[in-house]
Amino acid sequence: MTRRAFDRDHALAIALREFWTHGYETTSIASLTKAMGINPPSLYAAFGDKRRLFDEAVELYLRTHATGLRPAADAGTAIGRLLRDLAADYADPAHPPGCLIISAATNCAPGSEEVLAAMRAMREATKASLAARVREDIEAGLLAQGVDPEAVATFYAAVIQGMNQQARDGAGRKALEGVADAAMLAWPALTAG
Amino acid sequence: MTRRAFDRDHALAIALREFWTHGYETTSIASLTKAMGINPPSLYAAFGDKRRLFDEAVELYLRTHATGLRPAADAGTAIGRLLRDLAADYADPAHPPGCLIISAATNCAPGSEEVLAAMRAMREATKASLAARVREDIEAGLLAQGVDPEAVATFYAAVIQGMNQQARDGAGRKALEGVADAAMLAWPALTAG
C-alpha cells in the first residue's frame, strides 16, 4: 500500500484559510485543490466531501483561534478581556481577518442553509455563555438583581460581531481595541440595575 | 412596438429582496427570474446584466431604507437617533432583516470582488459621516478637543454592524434598541476628552 503523499493537517490548514477568506459557498473545490496542491480525488479520499471538510476546518478553527471567556474575578473583567483577546485575534496579520464563525456563511444559497444554521447556533452559544457569566455574578451578589443578562449579552455579542466586520474592512488591532474599550465604558451604567 | 409586459419597478423591488436575503453571489439569475415571473431575456433587456441589476437594487435600497444621520442639537443625539432608526429598520418584518450594504457581499468569489469593494466603500462613507458629525461638534465647542472622532466613529460603526448581524440572527426590534441604548451609555465617557 501507498501512504498519503501530502500532509493532511497542512491541507486542512489551507482549507481553513480559504474558507476563512472567501466563505463556504464561494470557495470552490477547484480553488481548494489548487491551494492545497492536490487533485480532487485526493481531497475526497481524505476529507469526504466539501461539507465535511468545512466541518473539520471549523473544528480546527475552534481549537486554534476561537477565544472564549476566561476565568476572572467578575463578569466585567472577563468580558473586557474577551473583547481585547478578540481584537488582537481578529486583526492578527498571520491569518485572515475576522471570525470564521461569524462571516463564513453569511451569504448562502438555498439548499446549503444547514451551514448557515450551524454557524448561527455557534454564535447563539457564545451569546448564551456571556449571559450565563453575567447571571453567575448576579447570583453571587456581585451584580444587582435588576440587571438583564440577555440584554447585556446581546450588546456584547453585537460588539464582537461589529469588531469582526471592522476587522474585515481593514481595521487594525489598535482600532479594534478602541472599540472593545469603548464598549466596556458602557458596563457600569449597563449593569447598574 | 410593444410595451414591456411587466412592471420594471416591481421586478426591481423583488430583485432587491432576493439580494437582501441571499447576497449577491448566491442569488442566481434563475432564482431572480423565477421570483420576478419573467424570463432571462426580459431581465437582461430591462436591467443589463446581474451586476447592473444589483447596482440598481442598491440604489433603490439607499433611496427607500437606508437611514443616515438626521439633524440634531448635538452629535450624541444624532447618533443615538440613528442607532434607534436602524434598530427599527433592521428588525422590520416587512422586509429581510439587517442591512443590504453590510451583508450582501460578505462572501464573494475571486473575480467579483468589485462588489465587495463597492459595499465596503459605502460602509467607510457611513463611518466617515459619523466622524464628521463628531468633528463638527468639536469645532463648535460642544465636545472637548481631545475627543478622537475616528475612534468614536469606529465604535458606533461597529455597533451598527453588530446590530445588523443580530437582526439577521433573529433579534427583534426591542433587542436591537437595547443594543443601541447600551452603546449610547458609553457616550459620556467616550467623549469626555
Add this chain to the structure above:
DNA sequence: AGAGAACTGTAGCGACCGCTACAAAACGGG
C-alpha cells in the same frame, strides 16, 4: 390593413460547480 419595431419564450451557448470512474503509478508484505 400592412410594415416594422420591440418584447417575449424556448432553447442552448461555453464555463464552472461538486463529485467520481478509471487506469496508471507507488509503495507494503510475502
Add this chain to the structure above:
DNA sequence: CCCGTTTTGTAGCGGTCGCTACAGTTCTCT
C-alpha cells in the same frame, strides 16, 4: 521479486452558472 492494496492524475459525469441567438408574438404607427 512480484502480488495486492492504496493513492494518484486524467478526464469527465450531470447539473447549474451568467448570458444570449433566434424565432414567434404583440402592439404601434402609417
